[in-house]
Amino acid sequence: MQQPSFLDELEAEAIFVIREAYAQFERPTILFSGGKDSIVVSHLAQKAFAPAGIPFALVHVDTGHNFPETLEFRDRYVKQIGAELIVGSVQDSIDRGTAQEEQGPLGNRNRIQSVTLLETIDRERIDCLMGGGRRDEEKARAKERFFSHRDAFGQWDPKNQRPELWNLFNGAKQPGEHFRVFPISNWTEMNVWHYIRREGIELPSLYFAAPREVIWRSGSWLPVSDFISLRAGEVPTTKTIRFRTLGDITITGGIESEAASLDAVIAEVETLRQTERGNREDDKRSESSMEERKKQGYF
Amino acid sequence: MNVLRFTTAGSVDDGKSTLIGRLLYDSKSVFIDQLDAVAASSKRRGTELDLSLLTDGLKDEREQGITIDVAYRYFATPKRNFILADTPGHVQYTRNMVTGASTADAALILIDARHGVVEQTRRHSFIAGLLGLKAVIVCVNKMDLVDFAEAAFTKVCADYEPLRQAAGLPEVHFVPLSALLGDNVVEASAHMPWYSGPTLLALLETLEPAVPEALSDFRFPVQSVIRPRTTEHHDFRGYAGRVAGGCVAVGDRVTVWPEALEATVEGIFLGDHALQEAHYGQSVVLTLDRDVNVARGSVLTAGSAPQREALLKAKLCWLDAKGHSPGLRYEFRAHGGQGQAMIAEVERVLNLETLAYEPGTGQLETNQIAEVSVRCAQAPTTETYANQRMMGGFILVDPVRGTTVAAGMIQ
Numbered sequence: 001m002q003q004p005s006f007l008d009e010l011e012a013e014a015i016f017v018i019r020e021a022y023a024q025f026e027r028p029t030i031l032f033s034g035g036k037d038s039i040v041v042s043h044l045a046q047k048a049f050a051p052a053g054i055p056f057a058l059v060h061v062d063t064g065h066n067f068p069e070t071l072e073f074r075d076r077y078v079k080q081i082g083a084e085l086i087v088g089s090v091q092d093s094i095d096r097g098t099a100q101e102e103q104g105p106l107g108n109r110n111r112i113q114s115v116t117l118l119e120t121i122d123r124e125r126i127d128c129l130m131g132g133g134r135r136d137e138e139k140a141r142a143k144e145r146f147f148s149h150r151d152a153f154g155q156w157d158p159k160n161q162r163p164e165l166w167n168l169f170n171g172a173k174q175p176g177e178h179f180r181v182f183p184i185s186n187w188t189e190m191n192v193w194h195y196i197r198r199e200g201i202e203l204p205s206l207y208f209a210a211p212r213e214v215i216w217r218s219g220s221w222l223p224v225s226d227f228i229s230l231r232a233g234e235v236p237t238t239k240t241i242r243f244r245t246l247g248d249i250t251i252t253g254g255i256e257s258e259a260a261s262l263d264a265v266i267a268e269v270e271t272l273r274q275t276e277r278g279n280r281e282d283d284k285r286s287e288s289s290m291e292e293r294k295k296q297g298y299f
Numbered sequence: 300m301n302v303l304r305f306t307t308a309g310s311v312d313d314g315k316s317t318l319i320g321r322l323l324y325d326s327k328s329v330f331i332d333q334l335d336a337v338a339a340s341s342k343r344r345g346t347e348l349d350l351s352l353l354t355d356g357l358k359d360e361r362e363q364g365i366t367i368d369v370a371y372r373y374f375a376t377p378k379r380n381f382i383l384a385d386t387p388g389h390v391q392y393t394r395n396m397v398t399g400a401s402t403a404d405a406a407l408i409l410i411d412a413r414h415g416v417v418e419q420t421r422r423h424s425f426i427a428g429l430l431g432l433k434a435v436i437v438c439v440n441k442m443d444l445v446d447f448a449e450a451a452f453t454k455v456c457a458d459y460e461p462l463r464q465a466a467g468l469p470e471v472h473f474v475p476l477s478a479l480l481g482d483n484v485v486e487a488s489a490h491m492p493w494y495s496g497p498t499l500l501a502l503l504e505t506l507e508p509a510v511p512e513a514l515s516d517f518r519f520p521v522q523s524v525i526r527p528r529t530t531e532h533h534d535f536r537g538y539a540g541r542v543a544g545g546c547v548a549v550g551d552r553v554t555v556w557p558e559a560l561e562a563t564v565e566g567i568f569l570g571d572h573a574l575q576e577a578h579y580g581q582s583v584v585l586t587l588d589r590d591v592n593v594a595r596g597s598v599l600t601a602g603s604a605p606q607r608e609a610l611l612k613a614k615l616c617w618l619d620a621k622g623h624s625p626g627l628r629y630e631f632r633a634h635g636g637q638g639q640a641m642i643a644e645v646e647r648v649l650n651l652e653t654l655a656y657e658p659g660t661g662q663l664e665t666n667q668i669a670e671v672s673v674r675c676a677q678a679p680t681t682e683t684y685a686n687q688r689m690m691g692g693f694i695l696v697d698p699v700r701g702t703t704v705a706a707g708m709i710q
Contacts, residue, residue: 006301006380008581015582016541019522023595047570048582051535052527135371142370149701161368163394163618165401165706166692167541168632172701186382188373 007195014041014183015048016167017146018130021181022048022055024171025128028181029086031117032058034070035246036203037132039077040192041183043201045130046081057084059129061117063109063248064091065227070246073204088120108251118154121178128171130181136188146185152176193266207265209242209257220253244269300507306384306403306432308396308423313409314440318478319372319385320350325485326500328374369399378504388419390651393666394618396423397706400430401692404508407499409438412445412475416458418652421466424459425654428466429614429668429708431688433508435463436472438499443477447490465654470508474499512687513579516602517553518544520634520680520690523595525584537568537584538593543634543689544682547585547601548576555591556598556605556635556680562587598635598680598690605635605690609678610643612710615663615671619697619704623663629704633693636679640695643674663705673707684708 018041021028030045032038046054058078078085090109093099099115102108120126135142145161147169162170171179184192196203214221215234222228224236227250241254242265259265309315324334341349372383384399386392400406406427410420427435437459445451452475463471474483475494482488485500497505525537547553551564566586567574577583585599598605617623623642631640645659649668656670663669673695684691695705 009302012541012580012582016522019539019582023523048539049525050568050570050584051529051532051537052525053529136373142372143368158368162703163398163706164703165398165694166688167402168634168692168694170632170694170696170701170703172630172696174701186371186373188375190375 007191007198010184010187010191011044011047011195013167013186014044017169017181017183017185018045018048020147020169021128021130021171021179021183024169025179027124027126028055028128028130029057029059029124029126030083031129031131031180032060032074033132033246034060034074034077034204035132036192036196036207037134037184039132039201039203040195041130041132042077042081042083043199044183054081054083056130057086057124059086059088059117059120059124059126061088061113061120062090063113064089065109065225065248065250067204067206067223067246067249067252069204069206077202086120086124086126088116090116092116093119108248110248110251113248114154121154126178127173128179128181130183132184133180133182134187134189134192135182135185144182144185146182147171148180148182149173150178150180154178156180189269193269197262197266203262204246206243206246208262209240209260209264211238212241212254213237214239214241214254217253221256222251222253223249225249300379300404300510302380302382303405303503303506303508304382304384304403305405305407305503306386306396306399306427307407307409308386308388308399308426309409313388313411313419314478315385315388315409316351317349318407318409318438318440318476318484319383320352321478321481321484322500323372323374324350325481326374326376369395376500376504381503388423390419390422391666393422393426393651393668394616396426397430397616397618397668400426400432401688401706403430403432404510405434405436405506406432407436407438409440410455410459412439412441412451412455415455416462420459421462421654422651424462424466424468425649428468429616431684431708432468433510434470434472434506435468436474436499436502436506438478439473439475440478442475442482442488442491443480447475447482447488449491449493452494472496472502472506474502510579511685512544512689515544515579515682515687517547517551517600518542518605518682518687518690519547519553519585519599521593521595521597521599524593535586536590537566537586538597538599539582539584540599541582541689542577542579544579544687545602546576546578547599549574551601553587553599553601554604555587555593556600557607557678558592560591562589562591564588596636596679600680606681606683606709607678608681609675611673611675611679611681611693611707613671613673613693613707614684614710615642615669615673615695615705615707617663617665617667617669617705619702620665621697621704622665623704625661628698629695630698631673631675631679631693632696633679633681634689635681636675636677638679639676639698641674642695643672646670646672670710671707681709683710 093116099112213224242257243254259268337352370385386395386399476483568584647656647670682690691709
């Protein structure tokens with residue numbers, strides 16, 4: 001069982017980081033996917049500035065391949081916390097010809113999100129994007145800084161990161177460059193779940209088990225939607241499924257589960273011995289896939 | 300302590316990655332798919348299950364078989380949460396070791412039982428002392444290669460004592476172990492009945508390094524001013540920050556620096572909750588009973604007056620690939636102030652081989668540790684690093700490139 005005072009310490013650290021981002025940047029924003037980690041960051045941002053309102057716009061990169069629940073949740077949430085919403089549309093980038101759809105049976109829009117994100121940063125003059133990235137998620141992220149510098153092409157240079165000492169965060173940059181800031185770097189998946197329960201944070205219904213129409217592909221249950229085409233031998237079936245992460249609907253696989261409440265989900269996560277990104281098709285392509293995408297400007 | 304932040308440094312062959320892999324594996328902190336990936340990688344490389352692959356993150360490192368940055372690992376046991384800053388050990392990565400140690404309470408130092416205390420042991424211990432770590436665990440590794448002999452272990456313990464004193468380490472523990480076989484990492488060793496002390500994990504679970512900041516005078520550097528300007532909170536003016544030392548309660552008299560103005564704490568808030576007091580480490584918002592000039596960089600204090608000097612004596616670690624030459628200017632950044640600064644004098648430079656300070660030449664190169672004096676354009680509000688890490692640490696930033704070039708500890 002998580003000791004509450006450890007959560008207090010993680011919360012204090014995250015609030016400190018969020019306030020530093022506010023103080024050091026001109027146009028700090030939160031990259032909001034509608035997933036639990038970005039919801040937690042938004043909650044912490046509210047807490048950091050109470051009784052004043054949240055001083056950050058929420059940026060959503062819309063791949064066009066959304067779970068409908070994610071969009072409903074996003075619009076309701078933004079209204080509820082009184083934040084500005086900035087949407088970057090991947091479809092617009094494709095229509096403008098700045099991004100090209102991946103071809104082939106494994107093609108998805110995960111990689112080209114980076115193009116839309118950089119275009120949005122440019123258009124809105126954003127110099128800081130806060131995100132829910134955590135160091136425990138993946139090997140490449142274990143070396144990520146709280147304040148992560150990106151060059152004018154949005155690239156992360158893992159070999160040339162700024163040293164980060166104590167909690168003195170350096171957001172100095174040249175024109176055209178920006179920062180990604182990760183306030184919950186030091187949290188684990190378990191810490192996030194325990195915090196959600198403690199704070200009574202509302203989550204999209206996709207995190208809870210319900211009967212959903214799915215197909216079995218690459219070791220997980222992929223939701224049937226207008227955006228995927230069935231391959232030979234794939235038969236849609238209804239299973240009781242929940243999702244451990246939320247992303248593009250064409251690549252976010254669910255797991256079979258009966259956990260329909262927050263307590264049940266937490267109990268299940270505590271016993272699950274598989275990392276949450278294990279069900280994301282995009283990370284399986286190669287041993288270094290996350291690192292490659294980070295270098296290109298993916299979160 | 301609910302969480303132990305610790306650091307470890309090591310190089311290719313001293314078994315550090317294997318030790319961490321073993322700690323994660325035996326404490327059941329490794330997930331099935333991570334293990335599958337490691338098993339597949341091990342197979343491709345033609346080795347048995349190589350636990351060191353669990354911790355070597357970046358692609359280049361995997362290709363070169365070395366650890367080149369600071370990587371953070373997380374694990375928890377029913378007794379405690381752990382945050383591990385895993386750093387490379389060679390002399391050219393001194394800056395990474397310094398970075399990893401800056402946020403740690405304790406350090407693991409690995410010694411190969413066959414070789415005993417070597418140059419690298421000395422350097423790692425010295426850095427732990429320099430960064431003010433309160434506890435060190437010396438892991439005497441590869442005991443399987445010295446037939447689990449007690450004499451090899453006791454020799455290392457005895458040889459380490461002068462180093463402990465020279466490095467200024469208040470608390471040192473020794474554990475004989477074999478990371479490869481798992482002896483005394485999580486499970487007690489059947490091969491070393493002569494050792495009755497705790498396993499490494501048991502020690503990590505019970506270590507209580509001193510936290511001088513928790514007992515020091517109140518220090519509160521202000522990050523930003525909160526003014527809602529809403530009808531409901533029309534006159535609200537709060538100061539957001541994290542308590543860097545001591546504690547504060549509603550009704551306490553505080554002094555606001557740099558103006559040295561007195562005020563009384565009227566309210567303490569965390570989100571929507573009003574608190575009666577705030578302690579070291581908490582991020583809160585304070586309100587005062589009167590309008591005083593408070594901005595980012597201001598510091599609220601109680602008890603003894605803080606240090607307010609423009610000329611600071613400091614130990615400095617040069618981090619940047621580009622060196623320092625006399626006359627260059629930097630941006631000084633600390634919680635108690637920010638502004639232009641220059642290195643007035645490089646007094647002595649540490650020889651990383653002999654660990655003796657030698658006269659400085661005025662220049663500084665990557666990884667060098669030196670005693671310097673720094674002249675700030677405006678005096679910041681500080682403390683000595685030994686008393687308060689948060690108020691006593693600073694960085695120097697290159698004013699053009701924006702990179703962090705040096706880290707300093709005020710003496």
